[in-house]
Amino acid sequence: MHYKHTFRAASHALRIYSGQGAxxxxxxxxxxxxxxxxxxxxxRTIRERSSLVNDVLAMADGxxxxxxxxxxxxxxxxxxxAAAAYAQRLxxxxxxxxxxxxxxxxxxxxxxxxxxxxxxxDLATQYVDGRAVGxxxxxxKVPIYNVLTAATSSQNRSGASIRDVDAxxxxxxxxxxxxxQAVFWDAQALLTAPPSLVRSSAGMEYWWASMGLAGSSDxxxxxxxxxxxxxxxxxNAASRIDDPTDWTVRAELCAAAMLRTRDEDDGGAPLGxxxxxxxxxxxxxxxxxxxxxxxxxxxxxxxxxxxTLAVTGAAIRAFGDLCPEAVSDLGRLLGAKDESLDxxxxxxxxxLSMYGPSRxxxxxxxxxxxxxAVLQEALRTFNCNADGWMNDKTERLARMLNSVTSN
Numbered sequence: 001m002h003y004k005h006t007f008r009a010a011s012h013a014l015r016i017y018s019g020q021g022a023x024x025x026x027x028x029x030x031x032x033x034x035x036x037x038x039x040x041x042x043x044r045t046i047r048e049r050s051s052l053v054n055d056v057l058a059m060a061d062g063x064x065x066x067x068x069x070x071x072x073x074x075x076x077x078x079x080x081x082a083a084a085a086y087a088q089r090l091x092x093x094x095x096x097x098x099x100x101x102x103x104x105x106x107x108x109x110x111x112x113x114x115x116x117x118x119x120x121x122d123l124a125t126q127y128v129d130g131r132a133v134g135x136x137x138x139x140x141k142v143p144i145y146n147v148l149t150a151a152t153s154s155q156n157r158s159g160a161s162i163r164d165v166d167a168x169x170x171x172x173x174x175x176x177x178x179x180x181q182a183v184f185w186d187a188q189a190l191l192t193a194p195p196s197l198v199r200s201s202a203g204m205e206y207w208w209a210s211m212g213l214a215g216s217s218d219x220x221x222x223x224x225x226x227x228x229x230x231x232x233x234x235x236n237a238a239s240r241i242d243d244p245t246d247w248t249v250r251a252e253l254c255a256a257a258m259l260r261t262r263d264e265d266d267g268g269a270p271l272g273x274x275x276x277x278x279x280x281x282x283x284x285x286x287x288x289x290x291x292x293x294x295x296x297x298x299x300x301x302x303x304x305x306x307x308t309l310a311v312t313g314a315a316i317r318a319f320g321d322l323c324p325e326a327v328s329d330l331g332r333l334l335g336a337k338d339e340s341l342d343x344x345x346x347x348x349x350x351x352l353s354m355y356g357p358s359r360x361x362x363x364x365x366x367x368x369x370x371x372x373a374v375l376q377e378a379l380r381t382f383n384c385n386a387d388g389w390m391n392d393k394t395e396r397l398a399r400m401l402n403s404v405t406s407n
Contacts, residue, residue, distance in 0.1 A: 007220040007267035012176075014156055016258070018185040018251050026056065026096070026145065029182045030063045033143040035094035037065040039087045041107045042098040044069050046149065050192045052098060056147070065090040071099070073303075074296070075106035077120065077164040077171065084113035095144045097180075098189070100197070101152040105160035107144050108178035112160075115139040115177075120164075124171040125382050132382045134174050141177040147184045150193040151201040151253035153208075153260045155183050159383060163297060170297050172382045183258075190250040198241045198250055200305040203355030205256040206234035207308060210351070211285035212263065213333055215326030223268035226259040233259075238354040282323035284330075286384050287393075288315040291401060294378030300370070309352045311404050313345040318400040319393075320344065366405055374401065 017025045030038060038060070040053060047053050047069035057064055068083045087095065087110055097107035109120070116123050116139050126133045146155050154160075158176040209231035216224060233256040240249040269281050292307040320327045320341040331339045336347035366374070375394050379385055390397070 004218045004220045004267075007222075009220075009222055009266040012156070012179055012265065014180065015182040016185065017182065018254070020187045020247075022184050022186040023056065023147065023189065024059065025182070026147075026184065027059055027061050027063065029145055030060065030094060033094060033181060035143065036063050037091055038063055038094035038096050038145075039065055039083075039090055039092040040067040040069075040096045040098060041071060041083055041087075041110060042067070042069050042103055043071050046098055046192065052147075052149070052189055052192055055188075056096065056098065063094075064096070065092060071103050071106045073102050075102045075109070075160075075162040077162050077166075080106050080109050080162050081113070081120070084110045088114060092142060094142050096147060097144060098147045098149065100148060100150040100193070100201075101154040104146050104148075104152060104154040104180075105157075106162065107146070108157075108160040108175070109162055109173055111141040111144055111178050112137055112173055112175055115141045120171055124173055127380065131388050132172075132380075132386045137173070137175040137177075141175065144178060144180045145182050145184070146180045147186065147189055148254055149189055150197050151205065151250065151257040153257045155254070156180060156258060156261045161382075170377070170380065185251045185254045187247040187251070190247050190254070191244070193250070195242045195244055198253065199355050200303065201253050201257070202234050202237045202241050203309055203352065204305045205230055205253055205260065206238075206355060207288075207312065207352065208260050209234055209256070210330065210333060210348070211282070211288075211326075212268070214284075214329040215282040215323055216329070217325065220267050222266035223263050226263045226266065226268070230256040230259045230263075235354075241355075282326035283319040283390075283393075284312070284315045284323060284326055286390060287319045287397060287400060288312050290378040290381045290384050290390060291315070291374070291397060293381045293384070294374040294376075297377045298370070298374050300366070300374065306356070309355065311400065312352060313349040314400045314403045316345040316348060317341050317403070318396045366401070371398065371401060 053067055068086045070079050095107045095111055097104045116137055123135055148155055158179055159174045161170050161172045164171050209227050212227040233252050237249050237253055240246055288308055288311055291311050292304050295307050296304040327344050328339050331344040334347040334351045337343040375397055
């Protein structure tokens with residue numbers, strides 16, 4: 001095995017509490033930051049169909065000032081703005097995000113909104129001549145505490161995106177000060193998620209790790225360790241994810257998702273997206289992620305995880321010739337008959353089927369206008385195309401999209 005020996009890694013202060021009764025540590029965390037008017041941010045389902053919010057209120061020892069329970073999938077801008085206004089009225093000095101990806105990223109944008117002056121459009125990443133330029137957000141931010149109900153790599157990130165439905169666009173933000181102070185993988189909280197969501201989470205972690213282990217000859221030892229462990233966790237989870245009483249597999253998937261975040265902190269580039277950088281991740285993963293983002297952000301198809309798993313085979317067939325090393329690695333990793341694009345794509349699709357039946361997107365019936373909008377949205381995916389590398393590959397993306405939507 002050859003490793004990359006010249007790299008940069010960053011560690012970020014974070015406390016993780018996992019297991020039965022992990023949430024009992026929340027009061028001491030709030031006391032540590034001297035928070036006395038925390039606001040809970042969550043979705044309506046968590047508020048109405050579980051005791052989780054009431055449990056947090058009961059144990060918070062009077063340090064929670066209110067609950068905003070209106071965050072839905074994708075974190076629409078109107079809901080995030082309403083949450084920020086609510087938190088501002090209550091003079092919130094901390095945020096407790098209870099949920100998974102949409103809620104944790106919404107909380108980061110709420111923290112930005114509370115701390116910074118100006119409209120969200122001005123605080124978001126700007127696009128100049130087709131390239132993304134991050135906006136410096138310098139104001140202090142209130143501390144955030146993430147209580148997970150399902151595995152998500154969003155649990156410990158600096159970036160966030162929300163959907164501006166009225167303007168029909170995505171707003172993206174980056175602020176290291178919005179990383180959480182603590183993350184909770186509490187057994188009872190994790191059991192609130194339906195098995196279908198656990199299966200979706202496991203599929204995404206398996207996908208990320210498989211893509212990361214392919215074409216990783218320039219990865220450093222820390223990155224490779226994270227990818228291998230993530231892959232093992234997700235593969236071993238496949239036979240256990242349908243048990244609604246097994247919180248341990250859910251906690252393991254939370255760990256896998258955390259390893260994915262550490263991959264980037266340790267110098268990995270899962271999407272090869274750093275502006276001006278050498279492409280360090282292959283075209284297959286980038287194309288898959290971008291097209292899934294394009295479809296999801298345009299409100300088309302099933303959830304983002306299902307779209308990702310559905311289009312990966314098509315990405316191999318459309319982009320595999322640009323990254324032969326990755327194709328070869330995927331073939332060996334997943335037992336393909338040989339290293340031809342079709343056979344590797346077949347092997348990948350069989351492996352991903354462990355996490356649910358493969359779903360083509362034939363019901364979409366996209367018009368040319370809708371197709372163009374999806375492709376434009378895909379190219380705007382900041383954390384995947386900040387360097388503009390994919391801008392001249394729209395024909396390949398269109399071929400890929402057509403192959404999964406045509407009858």
